[in-house]
Amino acid sequence: MAIFILKRVGLALITLWILSVIVFLAAQVLPGDPARAILGPLAAPSAVHALDHQLGTDQPLLTQYWHWISNFVHGNMGKSYSYQTAVAPLVIKALGHSLELAAVVFVVVVPLGILGGVWAALAAGKPRDRIISVVGLSSTVVPELVSGIILILVFGIALNVLPISATWPPGASLPTQLYHLILPAIPLVLILFGYIEQMARAGTIEALNSDYARTAILKGLPRRTVIRRHILRNSLLPTITVVATQVGYLIGGLVVVETLFRYQGIGSLIVNAANAKDFPMLEAGILVIGIVFMVATLVADILYSLLNPRIRYQAAE
Amino acid sequence: MSIDALPAQSAAAIKSGRRELRSEMLHELVRSKTFMVGAGIILFWVLAAVLGPTLVPQDPYAQNLNLINHAPSSAHWFGTDQLGRDMFARVIVGARDILIVAPLATLIGTVLGTGLGLVMGYFRGVTDDIISRFVEAFLALPVVIIAILGVVALGPSNGTVIAVIGIIFAPLIARTVRSAVLLERELDYVAAARLRGERSPYIMFVEILPNVLSPVMVEFTVRLGYAVFAIVTLSFLGFGIQPPSPNWGLEIATNYGVVAAGYWWEVLFDALAIATLVVGVNMVANSIEQVIEA
Numbered sequence: 001m002a003i004f005i006l007k008r009v010g011l012a013l014i015t016l017w018i019l020s021v022i023v024f025l026a027a028q029v030l031p032g033d034p035a036r037a038i039l040g041p042l043a044a045p046s047a048v049h050a051l052d053h054q055l056g057t058d059q060p061l062l063t064q065y066w067h068w069i070s071n072f073v074h075g076n077m078g079k080s081y082s083y084q085t086a087v088a089p090l091v092i093k094a095l096g097h098s099l100e101l102a103a104v105v106f107v108v109v110v111p112l113g114i115l116g117g118v119w120a121a122l123a124a125g126k127p128r129d130r131i132i133s134v135v136g137l138s139s140t141v142v143p144e145l146v147s148g149i150i151l152i153l154v155f156g157i158a159l160n161v162l163p164i165s166a167t168w169p170p171g172a173s174l175p176t177q178l179y180h181l182i183l184p185a186i187p188l189v190l191i192l193f194g195y196i197e198q199m200a201r202a203g204t205i206e207a208l209n210s211d212y213a214r215t216a217i218l219k220g221l222p223r224r225t226v227i228r229r230h231i232l233r234n235s236l237l238p239t240i241t242v243v244a245t246q247v248g249y250l251i252g253g254l255v256v257v258e259t260l261f262r263y264q265g266i267g268s269l270i271v272n273a274a275n276a277k278d279f280p281m282l283e284a285g286i287l288v289i290g291i292v293f294m295v296a297t298l299v300a301d302i303l304y305s306l307l308n309p310r311i312r313y314q315a316a317e
Numbered sequence: 318m319s320i321d322a323l324p325a326q327s328a329a330a331i332k333s334g335r336r337e338l339r340s341e342m343l344h345e346l347v348r349s350k351t352f353m354v355g356a357g358i359i360l361f362w363v364l365a366a367v368l369g370p371t372l373v374p375q376d377p378y379a380q381n382l383n384l385i386n387h388a389p390s391s392a393h394w395f396g397t398d399q400l401g402r403d404m405f406a407r408v409i410v411g412a413r414d415i416l417i418v419a420p421l422a423t424l425i426g427t428v429l430g431t432g433l434g435l436v437m438g439y440f441r442g443v444t445d446d447i448i449s450r451f452v453e454a455f456l457a458l459p460v461v462i463i464a465i466l467g468v469v470a471l472g473p474s475n476g477t478v479i480a481v482i483g484i485i486f487a488p489l490i491a492r493t494v495r496s497a498v499l500l501e502r503e504l505d506y507v508a509a510a511r512l513r514g515e516r517s518p519y520i521m522f523v524e525i526l527p528n529v530l531s532p533v534m535v536e537f538t539v540r541l542g543y544a545v546f547a548i549v550t551l552s553f554l555g556f557g558i559q560p561p562s563p564n565w566g567l568e569i570a571t572n573y574g575v576v577a578a579g580y581w582w583e584v585l586f587d588a589l590a591i592a593t594l595v596v597g598v599n600m601v602a603n604s605i606e607q608v609i610e611a
Contacts, residue, residue: 015457018454019454019457019458022455027469027470137603138596141542141595142592142595143546145550145566145588146591146592146595149585150585150588153581153584153585156577157576158581164577248456248457251459255459256550256553256554259553260573271554271555274465274469274556277469289462293458
């Protein structure tokens with residue numbers, strides 16, 4: 001088991017390193033001269049040169065990369081071009097906001113998706129199953145931009161019952177914060193519901209058709225016990241993986257939802273940094289998202305293997 | 318049966334058999350209601366994109382400062398925007414950009430991804446390991462975020478969006494093709510080709526490729542839906558096509574500020590246009606997937 005986890009962590013670290021190189025190249029090398037970008041096309045060459053020297057962008061690429069990544073590992077993410085302050089506290093604050101929204105989404109969607117999937121599977125082929133599946137499929141394909149706009153129009157403007165801005169007044173209590181997060185959470189819940197529901201449904205149907213489920217039923221166990229003890233445990237396995245891979249999707253969705261609902265999360269931080277060509281901020285935001293995604297995948301892998309010994313032994317070979 | 322001695326005659330038989338299978342699939346697709354509805358929606362938007370400017374009653378660019386923010390009426394079915402432009406005309410004409418950019422981006426991604434997947438699946442070993450690491454690093458980020466990074470690095474334009482989305486899709490498609498190739502390469506016809514002394518590129522592209530085309534086709538249609546999704550999102554965030562070109566995502570971004578004043582028509586119809594196109598593409602993709610897997 002230890003070998004399996006070590007292997008996974010090692011692979012994740014290599015992937016993160018490659019990701020950092022890609023981000024570095026895209027944000028620092030391709031756009032050309034950062035000092036020129038900051039000072040504009042009319043600045044004197046001497047001023048551009050001085051700023052380049054100050055930013056360290058006149059050094060060899062390898063030196064620049066090493067400087068950037070070693071600082072990053074020590075928690076120093078550089079200085080924002082637009083705010084002229086350290087990037088790290090801003091990114092961490094934004095990440096906190098995003099995680100709060102993501103937590104609301106997951107707390108709602110995971111039980112809802114699993115219940116929906118299991119409930120649909122227990123009536124496989126019947127109208128109930130079909131209705132849930134159609135709802136799941138269609139909610140998954142509608143972009144969060146569209147569902148967000150419609151929610152804002154209906155609940156925020158026509159009915160005027162929920163706030164359309166997710167930013168709560170300073171010092172707001174937790175219930176007030178949650179109240180502001182209701183509307184932004186729904187588009188993300190809609191998208192994730194379909195994925196989780198389908199996985200839970202497929203897992204449950206597979207478990208229902210298995211020999212051990214038939215044995216349990218034939219030996220006279222009540223249906224409730226069979227579902228709880230034999231079906232659920234097996235049907236939830238694939239669902240865990242889906243939930244983890246959807247973390248990446250969720251972060252992508254956050255970019256739109258945070259912009260739409262004016263929420264100060266990591267998604268809107270990246271959009272604003274990209275619009276302002278604030279490269280240190282942009283790089284830090286993106287790399288932090290990569291780390292979050294890697295950690296989520298890793299946790300899911302480990303959890304999955306703890307619950308499913310077959311994978312564990314295969315991987316250890 | 319010895320495959321090296323395969324006469325030209327039976328090669329032709331295989332080809333006509335393939336054609337028969339294809340027409341059978343087509344029949345099955347036409348019978349599927351989901352496919353027909355989806356295809357109908359796509360056709361509607363394609364017609365809007367091609368003929369839109371000549372069909373719409375008003376000029377989508379004509380500003381009229383006496384008609385600012387007017388609600389839908391018989392003269393302006395979808396109302397007017399902040400510059401008094403007719404929203405109906407803008408929504409219809411707005412189909413053009415997305416219907417050029419999305420298929421091109423998906424096509425680039427499919428071609429690149431198929432090539433990459435063939436190489437990864439056929440050579441396996443170190444080549445596969447190294448490329449897999451890069452693919453995974455790419456997949457560790459949401460599509461929209463890599464796209465933002467790419468557009469910022471290269472400057473916003475339709476060409477950049479096509480290239481960036483295509484490059485992002487390539488590893489995703491490569492992963493699917495790779496697993497199909499891994500199964501194919503163990504089959505007898507590949508061993509036979511190798512014994513005949515064929516070169517690797519020949520085996521990959523002439524022998525294996527035709528047999529993995531089904532998953533490639535499914536990937537293309539599924540990715541097309543995601544491409545529409547991603548391009549609309551990018552233009553909403555300001556990293557796509559620039560104004561004054563009518564474009565659904567961009568329209569929502571520019572008119573979103575006045576929604577709180579009650580001008581709902583300035584974003585609703587663009588949102589619905591996006592929804593119908595995405596749903597239509599997904600309906601077609603789903604039915605193709607079902608027919609191929611059946």
